[in-house]
Amino acid sequence: MAQCPALFISAPASGQGKTTITAALARHHRRQGRRVRVFKTGPDFLDPMILERASGAPVLSLDLWMVGESACRELLAQAAAQADLILIEGVMGLYDGTPSSADLAAAFGVPVVAVISAQAMAQTFGAVAFGLAHYRDDVPMRGVFANRVGSPRHAQMLEAALPPGLEWMGSIASAADIELPDRHLGLHQAAEIADLDKRLDKAADALACTPLAGLPPVVQFGPTQAPVSASDPLRPDSGARPGPLPRLLEGAHIAVARDAAFSFIYPANLALLDTLGARVSFFSPLADEPAPDTATALYLPGGYPELHAATLARNARAADSVRAHAAAGKPVFAECGGMLYLLESLTNADGTTTPMLGVLPGHVQMRTRFTALGMQQLDGPLGTMTGHTFHYSHVSTPLTPVLHATRPQSDAAGEAVYRSGPIVATYMHSYWPSNPAFTAALFHGNAF
Incomplete structure (x- = not known):
């Protein structure tokens, strides 16, 4: 059984700034000397490029269907044994899709912070946060983070609108030099953003004084236990622990x-x-x-x-x-x-x-x-x-x-x-x- 501080960053929808906040958080902790492992929920090639640049480590996919629950568990256990912090970025909205980000967070008991774009929003922020927190009882919601806040007064209004029991994780202002550019299919590739490291550092600076920048709770990640034959290339959700695979491409x-x-x-x-x-x-x-x-x-x-x-x-x-x-x-x-x-x-x-x-x-x-x-x-x-x-x-x-x-x-x-x-x-x-x-x-x- 491996354990490690872990946090799941989700949102009510796409376009809320999940990748920017996850990358900024990874860069912040990396600058503190911590070994950070970031995972991306669902099929994605573009966000992981940004997250790898921010964390300094390859970003693997977690998905209960495509990757399989037992393989996801194994990947998380391996990361927990080596890292000081695990971050998981969700996909779309918290409850979107089957399986959803919420399903993944619930399956492994990873506390969720919802990133909500507060642009053109005031007290409704509290209603959105309340709905995310109470839509399902099995999702370990930790708190909410406000993105694209207009002013300190705006942030105070958002925090005051939160229902009891839901933690305010801080806020970040809207800034053109922090936001990540996008186009069809998603974000620009990391290598195409000339000032990417500058953007990540500025975002990390902005997060440094927020509650989100603290280490999240420790989560235990247990590997699967069932053995697997070395000649049996099983599906990852079959319930068997991955074992030595035959070298089917030896010499290729x-x-x-x-x-x-x-x-x-x-x-x-x-x-x-x-x-x-x-x-x-x-x-x-x-x-x-x-x-x-x-x-x-x-x-x-x-x-x-x-x-x-x-x-x-x-x-x-x-x-x-x-x-x-x-x-x-x-x-x-x-x-x-x-x-x-x-x-x-x-x-x-x-x-x-x-x-x-x-x-x-x-x-x-x-x-x-x-x-x-x-x-x-x-x-x-x-x-x-x-x-x-x-x-x-x-x-x-x-x-x-x-x-x-x-x-x-x-x-x-x-x-x-x-x-x-x-x-x-x-x-x-x-x-x-x-x-x-x-x-x-x-x-x-x-x-x-």
Whole structure:
């Protein structure tokens, strides 16, 4: 049984400033010399980049469905054994989704602080806080924090409006040099915010004198106890404790595209490749770096190829290396933005069309609104792989899907999975630790 001070930062809705406050809190405690581990609830690639910069440590996902309850428990227990503080940032509103942030906080007994944007709000702040605190009895609500406060008098009004028994955790003023910039799909990537560290330091300074800056209560995190066979790559929510995994990718060399255009990569996915015995290297199509000739497989993750389409189209060395890899019959696994890179052309929302690699038949049209969003899973010969989808584009292709993902709470078909020679491509972002055997088969080229 490991124990560690822990806090869950949630909100009544998206856009309240959860990431800014979580990052500021992580930076504050890191500056005090503490080892801080931050987790992000649900599927997310962008917030964890900010939180990793703030805390100095990789940010892993927690989700009772995608990751699984027993795997979440194991991740928290491992962090508690090594860290001085655990912070968990929620997703959307506290009670949104199935499972929700509230479900996660309740499952592990982590006290919740609700960040409420108080802009254009006075006494109603107390009503919102009361509703969050009393909607469910099993959620360990600790208090509320006011974001984007207009003045000290405004903060006093907000604090006075709180119902008895709900702790005031302080406030922070609205400030353009603290807020994090965003666009479609979410926040800007950490590497794209030139003054990110300055923003984080200013936010940490602003939090330093608030009650939120103190260490939260200690929480006990117990690991799962049931053994697991080394040859049985179980789903993380199966109730079994993860044990030694077979080195199913021993001798494989997997080259991963990684730069501002291809950056939607779960740290847990890369860690799994290493655990399974693969050698992992990186190349940047944006920098016109070719995929290495020695790679036995390529992984093209999601990201923002639409923002860099012209550069990608000009970078012939990188493009030719991917084409040559596929022509040699070596596996390529492409997710979302990685799939778009492989198609014949990409048309942005303004109507500009740019040629892509052309190793998959089809074209992509960018839209101005989400075309798909939510949890999905793949059910293949080797079992179930969990994941999610979120994108602003639509693909037209003559390829016939070899499989469709399914949705956990709907009968509607999920994302298509396409196979063309050694290439497997889909919009779905997979969480590979949910099925290591399935993952290994993808990179051996025999998953379907």
